Amino acid sequence: MDAFVVDYEPAVRILAFAGVLAIMVIWEFLAPRRPRTLARLRRWPANLSIVVLNTFIVRLTFPAAALGVALAVEAQGWGLLHGIGMPAWVAILAGIVLLDLVIYLQHLLFHAVPVLWRLHRMHHADLDLDVTTGARFHPVEIVLSLLIKFATIAALGIPPAAVVLFEVLLNATSMFNHSNVRIAPVLEPVLRSLLVTPDMHRVHHSVERDETNSNFGFNLSLWDRLFGTYRAQPRAGHQAMTIGIPDFRDTAECSSLLSMLAIPFRRAPAPRRESR
Numbered sequence: 001m002d003a004f005v006v007d008y009e010p011a012v013r014i015l016a017f018a019g020v021l022a023i024m025v026i027w028e029f030l031a032p033r034r035p036r037t038l039a040r041l042r043r044w045p046a047n048l049s050i051v052v053l054n055t056f057i058v059r060l061t062f063p064a065a066a067l068g069v070a071l072a073v074e075a076q077g078w079g080l081l082h083g084i085g086m087p088a089w090v091a092i093l094a095g096i097v098l099l100d101l102v103i104y105l106q107h108l109l110f111h112a113v114p115v116l117w118r119l120h121r122m123h124h125a126d127l128d129l130d131v132t133t134g135a136r137f138h139p140v141e142i143v144l145s146l147l148i149k150f151a152t153i154a155a156l157g158i159p160p161a162a163v164v165l166f167e168v169l170l171n172a173t174s175m176f177n178h179s180n181v182r183i184a185p186v187l188e189p190v191l192r193s194l195l196v197t198p199d200m201h202r203v204h205h206s207v208e209r210d211e212t213n214s215n216f217g218f219n220l221s222l223w224d225r226l227f228g229t230y231r232a233q234p235r236a237g238h239q240a241m242t243i244g245i246p247d248f249r250d251t252a253e254c255s256s257l258l259s260m261l262a263i264p265f266r267r268a269p270a271p272r273r274e275s276r
């Protein structure tokens with residue numbers, strides 16, 4: 001199994017991306033959670049162009065990618081997990097959970113450090129939330145997170161199969177938990193006890209600052225509960241809540257590729273007032 005995912009990495013990755021995208025698009029059509037504020041055609045061209053652009057940039061800048069780093073680290077026997085003798089499947093599982101914790105901490109960091117927030121706010125400036133938001137990240141944020149991932153793989157000795165499985169999983173869950181889909185009310189809490197659901201991540205995309213600074217997890221819902229950043233529901237409710245960030249409300253600015261890429265470089269908005 002682990003050799004299979006490493007050998008067929010590109011195919012596994014593309015099939016998972018296309019498969020999950022198709023499933024979520026159909027689900028959004030059949031059972032939408034909230035009415036859209038903008039038509040798909042206003043947002044999708046730019047959101048999908050970002051995916052293509054990011055793929056090109058990452059392939060050009062880091063042809064060996066995270067898998068290459070993991071294979072090199074494994075060959076050298078570097079990192080924490082390689083130092084502890086454990087069955088391969090335990091190391092893969094531990095690697096996936098550790099990467100998920102690092103992604104959670106990295107997300108906190110991108111909200112806490114002003115220069116990193118400038119990059120990350122492009123993701124939050126989407127005026128609606130759906131499956132395409134899950135892949136809408138600024139190229140510089142993508143490159144920075146890749147460097148953080150390389151360092152994590154080297155320091156912790158994450159096995160190559162765990163790296164590929166985690167990347168495929170993160171891609172799939174990110175599309176899932178950004179989707180505008182309705183999940184049966186009896187099922188949602190059960191799912192949420194383990195995984196980040198669309199209702200849980202939607203709170204993070206609220207225009208209210210305290211709600212934006214909650215629910216940072218992408219895969220396991222555990223980290224937010226453990227570190228006290230968990231918020232069950234938005235105050236205004238899922239139907240009435242506003243998606244986005246207060247400083248970026250213009251449709252053209254938030255939904256066209258070039259102005260989206262410029263969002264980090266926009267002049268800093270007026271200083272925040274705590275009383276607001």
Ligand SMILES: [Zn+2]
Nearest residue numbers: 107111120204
């Ligand atoms: Zn965020």
Ligand SMILES: [Zn+2]
Nearest residue numbers: 123178201205
């Ligand atoms: Zn998000």
